[in-house]
Every structure is written in C-alpha cells, then in structure tokens.
Amino acid sequence: MISDKGMAFIAAGLAMFGAFGPGIGIGLMVNGAMQAIGRNPDAAGAVQTNMILGIVFTEAIAIYALVVALIMVFVA
C-alpha cells in the first residue's frame, strides 16, 4: 500500500524523534549553567567552557538520530 520509498521517508521522520532527548538534556544543562553563573558571576568563564563541552556531547546524540534519518532518505 505504501511504497518502499514512502516507507523510507516515514522512517526518516520517525527517526528524528530521537532529537527530543538531547533537546531536553541541553535545556537542563544550560539551566544549570545559568544558575551557576547567577550565583557566581566570576566563574562565568569556567562554567561556560564546561557547558559548551557538555552541549557538544549531548548534541552528538541528536546527530546520531539525524544520521539514521539521512540513511533512510538517501540510502534506503
């Protein structure tokens, strides 16, 4: 009923549900960083560096979901 290509596109859309988790995770992380900077503005540099680091790690998970979606669209 649904063609193979159509199924692949649906799969690509479903795969991007995996971007919910990192989105929430990054939000929580930046929340913590904002609170830390608010409490101790002198430590803003160190806090920001570690926040960027953490964001990069969690964003990689969203990129994994994106890669699966790209495979669905272009390879399958």
Place this chain on the structure above:
Amino acid sequence: MNTSLRGLLYLVIGIAVIALVCVWPAFFLLPQVGAGVALPVIVLPAEVLQGNLLPSFFGYDVTNTFTSMILVDIILLVIGFVVYRATRVSAPDRFVPRGFTNFMELVTEFLYNQGRPLVGENTRKVFPVAGTIFLMLLVANLVKLVPGFESVGQLACAEPNQTYYNIHKPYGSGGAYFYLNNALDISDRSGTRANEDDTHACEEKYPRLTPPIVLAKQARGTYTETKGPEENTESEGDHSEEGTPESGEQPADATGEANPAEGETAPDPTQSSSINPMSYRGVDSTVAKAETGNPEAFVVIPWFRAYATDLNLPLALSLIVVVMVQFWGVSALGPSYFFKFINLPALGNLGKKPLGAIDFIVGLIEIVSELSRLVSLTFRLFGNIFAGGILVIVLSFLMGFLLPVPFYLLEVFVGAVQAYVFALLTFIYAGQAMTGHHGDDDHAEAHH
C-alpha cells in the same frame, strides 16, 4: 489604542507581509517566467568529477571533495608560509607580530590556552595534532561558504532517483538555464526524481553528459546496467549531435541564493528551429511521460563541495585522534596504560579484594567507550556540516531572498565551533589517557 490591540495589528501586518514576500513570488509570480520553487539535488556521497584518474595504477576517482581538499591544503600552506616568513625571515627581531601574523598568533594561542589546562606538561606532544586538525577544519568549514561552492559545476545526466531539471534556452540569448513550469512541478516531471529510463535516454542522446561515476564504473567493469528502453525516445525533427555540450566549461554563476531556475549557462544540447524557442523544453512533456524516458534529465555536479561532508574526512581524522590517543597514553604511562582496558592489577588482587572483578569488567567496557569515541567524533562533524549545508540549500530553493541569510550566519558559527570542538576533544581524550585512571585503592605502595 492599547498595547494588545497594537500587537494584533502588528501580527496581521506581519502575516500579510510574509504572505506577500514569501508565498506570492515563490509560488505565483516567478513560475510564470519558469523559475518556481524547486527541489534541490542532494547527494550524500561525494560526487565523482573525473573517474579513474590513473586507471592502471590507482583507479582513483576524483571527487568534488578531492578538489576541495586540494584547495584547503593550498590555503593552509599559503597561510603557513606567510606566517613563517613573517616570524622568521623578514623581521626576526620583531617580537610583536603585526597584521595577519598577529591574527594567526591569536588563533594559535587561543587553542594552546584551551589545551594546556587539560593536558598539562604533555602539550608539546598533543598540540601539533590538535592544532592542525583545528586549522584544517576551520579553513574547510569557512571556505565552503564562499559563493560558488556547491553551486557551480558541470552538467551531467541525472542518475536514477536524483531530482532533475530540463534546460530552457531563450531565443537569441547565448545561455540556457534550468526551467521549471510550476512550483514543485510534479505533473511535468521536471523537478522530480529520475528513474532508470531517464538516465538511459539521456545517456543515449548525450553520451558526453554521462555521469562521471557511471563512466568510472564502466571502465572498472563494476557498472550494473539497468534495462534501457528498446527504442530511442521520440524527439521532434532530426537533431544533429554537433552541439553536444562540453562538460565542465560553464562560466560561473551567481551565488546559490539566486533564483533556483537560474542554473549554469551551458551550450544548448540540441537546436531545432521548428520549435518555438520560448517554449522549447527539449522534449515534449507528454512524450516524455508516455514513452521510455526523458532524455533531457540534467543535473549539476558541483566542482567544489564542503570538505567535511565527505564521510571519509571525519572518519580519517577520528581514526588519527583515537590511534594517537593510545600512543600518547603509552608514552606518558608506559605499557601499564593498557591496564585501563585489561585491568590485570584488579584481577591479580582478587584474593584480597574480590570486588576487583568489577574493575576488570569496567576495563573491558572502556574498549567499547574508545570505539564509541570514534563513531561520535566522525558523526558529530559530518552531521553538523552536512545538515547545515542541506538546511541552507533547501532554504535557498524555497525562497532565495533574505531567508537563507541568518542560516548562513549559523553555518559560519557552526563551522568554527565544530572545528574548535574537534580539537578540544582531542585534548580531552589525550588528557584522560595520559593521567590514567586512579580508581584502585592499592596505591599505598609507591606507584609514583
């Protein structure tokens, strides 16, 4: 009027402006001149430009990321040479650099100061690798934003499942461009995906426009021929083949943000004076739909493509980083570095500390963690750059006026950040490997 009423007025005006600027030109105004909203051609692997460069020796295909690599390397070598001359040769007694050398010192010092707290006294070992990766990725991610990248290239027949376009050549002009009748034109098949019949028909009519990857595969003998049409496609009149275009001789076009139907100018494949030139579409669309394939299915293969969108580059850099981290760990800790993975001391202490068996299992899991670093480094870089490129090109095809600009700025930021993050992660992994794990409790005896 009170504030909420004013807000409502602004909202209505905003929606009207958006409808006027975004919807009406793209879907109603521009299609009347053959330039409608179209689907871009997105290809995941790097496209081959010239296959089988040295067939008897390498059989290596020149892809459009290979040309990008050469460009990035030339830029880096020029930068390095200029800075070297400025610091060593021309003014060796000048301690304060000026101009471009000052900027490069800023960049280098920034990365060095980022890495030194992480790596400590081993910075001299780690910084060359991390700095090279940082500079190369910075240049590669910033040079892909120069107009002409991923938009100027050579004409080729569309491969199966690629979005293709017909060529329109207005009467009296010297150039041609990709033509689209309606926005998201599905009925006419131009702007939709090609199937094997289209590729076959196009290859038969314009053999010089065969996609280079097909030529390369044929030369290597790995091309699987799909079933072609039995007869030639019906075209109007008799077309002589002397007008077949040379691939790769197109003058440069405007940036990729321009009107989607303005492709690269190309010598027109066929000329037939019996057809009204303003409606010349190559092949009558009804014929193309009914019969064996549309021979006018063309696509543009860009000459340059963002270097990090070729999966080979992030994979290669990640392999280098992961292997070098093992080297640095051994150079700092000696062979006992491998006790991180195969935790023999914990196993040997099983008599005194039975729970040390858990440390042994954790050590084995560390191997998986190392391999996952390989995957994460690769796909973080690849996904960010490739997805950013797709975002910009899809927005450019949707509405090429003003809409892609903030996403272009986002691309500048993301490109620089991904380069920085790759280098920073190199430092972090090296630092973790060189300080080692001090989880065991039997360090009471001198373990320096």
